[in-house]
Amino acid sequence: MSKYFSSRFASLEPYVPGEQPQDMSYIKLNTNESPFDPPKEVVPVIREAARSIRLYSDPESNELRQAIADYYGLEPENVMATNGSDEALNYAFMAFCDEEHPIVFPEITYGFYPVIAKLNNIPYETISLREDYTIDVREYEGINKNICIANPNAPTGIALSLEEVEQIVRTNPDNIIIIDEAYVDFGARSAVPLLYRYDNLLITQTFSKSRSLAGGRLGFILGAKDLIADMNTLRNASNPYNINRMTAKAGIVTLRENTYFKNSCQAIQFNRRYTSRALEALGFEILPSSANFLFIRSERIGGEELYLRLKEKGVLIRHFSDPKISDWNRVTIGTKVQMDKFLAKVEEIFVEQDEEGAK
Numbered sequence: 001m002s003k004y005f006s007s008r009f010a011s012l013e014p015y016v017p018g019e020q021p022q023d024m025s026y027i028k029l030n031t032n033e034s035p036f037d038p039p040k041e042v043v044p045v046i047r048e049a050a051r052s053i054r055l056y057s058d059p060e061s062n063e064l065r066q067a068i069a070d071y072y073g074l075e076p077e078n079v080m081a082t083n084g085s086d087e088a089l090n091y092a093f094m095a096f097c098d099e100e101h102p103i104v105f106p107e108i109t110y111g112f113y114p115v116i117a118k119l120n121n122i123p124y125e126t127i128s129l130r131e132d133y134t135i136d137v138r139e140y141e142g143i144n145k146n147i148c149i150a151n152p153n154a155p156t157g158i159a160l161s162l163e164e165v166e167q168i169v170r171t172n173p174d175n176i177i178i179i180d181e182a183y184v185d186f187g188a189r190s191a192v193p194l195l196y197r198y199d200n201l202l203i204t205q206t207f208s209k210s211r212s213l214a215g216g217r218l219g220f221i222l223g224a225k226d227l228i229a230d231m232n233t234l235r236n237a238s239n240p241y242n243i244n245r246m247t248a249k250a251g252i253v254t255l256r257e258n259t260y261f262k263n264s265c266q267a268i269q270f271n272r273r274y275t276s277r278a279l280e281a282l283g284f285e286i287l288p289s290s291a292n293f294l295f296i297r298s299e300r301i302g303g304e305e306l307y308l309r310l311k312e313k314g315v316l317i318r319h320f321s322d323p324k325i326s327d328w329n330r331v332t333i334g335t336k337v338q339m340d341k342f343l344a345k346v347e348e349i350f351v352e353q354d355e356e357g358a359k
């Protein structure tokens with residue numbers, strides 16, 4: 001830390017992203033990207049958009065917001081486009097939370113929430129999960145506080161039902177409820193229909209996972225028009241051209257290619273079931289996932305050791321050092337070929353362990 005770094009941030013611990021090796025030598029199952037390319041139309045429109053790169057992008061992202069609004073049966077004023085949904089989460093926390101309005105989220109969830117709370121000097125409270133890693137909705141009912149919940153939750157992959165989400169939104173009418181739907185396309189019910197009935201609900205989604213655009217950095221937040229306007233004030237006060245030209249076009253084309261999108265989500269669901277069964281046969285405990293990853297644990301090997309041994313063998317998965325979940329690993333669902341390689345390496349590790357044990 002330099003002597004000039006503001007003391008406001010002296011104790012800020014930034015979010016630690018999963019490794020992003022810049023060569024392609026690993027089977028990469030650690031940051032929940034899609035294993036599939038985006039629709040083939042994406043690269044040509046990016047190329048075309050790049051021809052105007054000397055000009056600023058549209059600060060309102062109007063064409064993109066219209067496309068998102070059409071897709072969800074909303075109006076463009078219900079949509080703010082963001083540089084990844086992490087940016088949307090930051091604006092939502094910043095706009096609606098402060099000393100008097102703390103934010104509540106599950107104790108085990110996306111690691112970015114406590115970081116943005118601290119960054120913005122927002123007090124936060126956490127609520128533990130049940131023994132089985134599910135969220136106990138009753139603990140969020142009528143608590144009269146702002147709440148942020150990832151649905152499906154990360155890194156567990158477990159989803160709440162639409163009724164459970166509604167229960168939280170309905171019983172906290174004077175507070176903002178943020179539902180982070182980064183993984184919703186892989187099998188959970190979206191809360192978008194609730195937007196027609198509740199004006200305290202915000203929903204974030206991303207093009208990074210189900211839509212294969214992680215490197216394009218595109219997300220959005222949906223909500224009542226006055227909430228979106230508040231966040232737009234902050235966006236225009238910090239980064240008005242937050243969406244670049246190429247990414248805006250890529251997002252529009254990706255939304256249009258809906259059959260491609262549905263097929264790739266289905267392929268992930270199929271590979272998830274396949275991988276889950278194979279891991280079960282190897283004795284793993286697996287949480288019921290509605291996301292594009294599995295959260296797994298084995299009595300035969302510790303979480304960190306499995307992560308390290310797989311890395312030696314060229315497969316990256318995600319391990320979290322938080323002691324509450326350090327026995328576990330999160331494995332992104334890739335192609336079937338990738339999953340077969342991952343499974344083969346896990347079996348190989350178990351065989352090596354048995355040999356080491358026999359010595």
Ligand SMILES: *Cc1c(COP(=O)(O)O)cnc(C)c1O
Pocket residue numbers: 032083084085086087110150154180182205206207208214217218219
């Ligand atoms: C990946 C992820 C996001 C955001 O990703 P972006 O690439 O910034 O859109 C948000 N929430 C959760 C739970 C995630 O896993």
